Amino acid sequence: MRPLNTLIAAASVELRVRVREALEASLHAEVPKIAASGRLALQMLEHGSIDVIVTESNLPDMTDHELLDELDVRGFKT
Numbered sequence: 266m267r268p269l270n271t272l273i274a275a276a277s278v279e280l281r282v283r284v285r286e287a288l289e290a291s292l293h294a295e296v297p298k299i300a301a302s303g304r305l306a307l308q309m310l311e312h313g314s315i316d317v318i319v320t321e322s323n324l325p326d327m328t329d330h331e332l333l334d335e336l337d338v339r340g341f342k343t
Contacts, residue, residue, distance in 0.1 A: 268295045270313075274306035274320040274332070275299075284319055303327035307335060 271294045275281045281299050288294040298315065300306035303324040309315070318336075322329045333343045 266293075268293055269316040270294075270298075271296045271317045271319060272298045272300065272306060272309060272315045274301075274303060274318060274324060276301055276321065276323075276325050280321060288319070301325070303332045303335075306332065307339070310336075310339075310341070 271288055273281050273284050273296055275284065285296045285299065288296055294317070298309045298313065300309055303326050306318065320329055320332060324332065336343050
């Protein structure tokens with residue numbers, strides 16, 4: 266089975282690093298994209314294949330609910 270392409274969306278650099286390390290250590294995930302905001306995460310989704318998004322609940326520009334709503338609007342499964 267191939268590793269899941271994962272996008273991490275988190276404001277904290279430390280959180281992004283720790284989550285990436287944990288996911289890649291599992292050997293079940295690769296993290297080709299990391300975003301510091303919800304809007305940046307949405308832009309990254311349009312350029313490349315992402316299987317999973319890991320996000321913190323309060324990004325600097327939107328809440329997790331707003332991000333999920335926008336993903337629904339764009340046709341992504343949530």
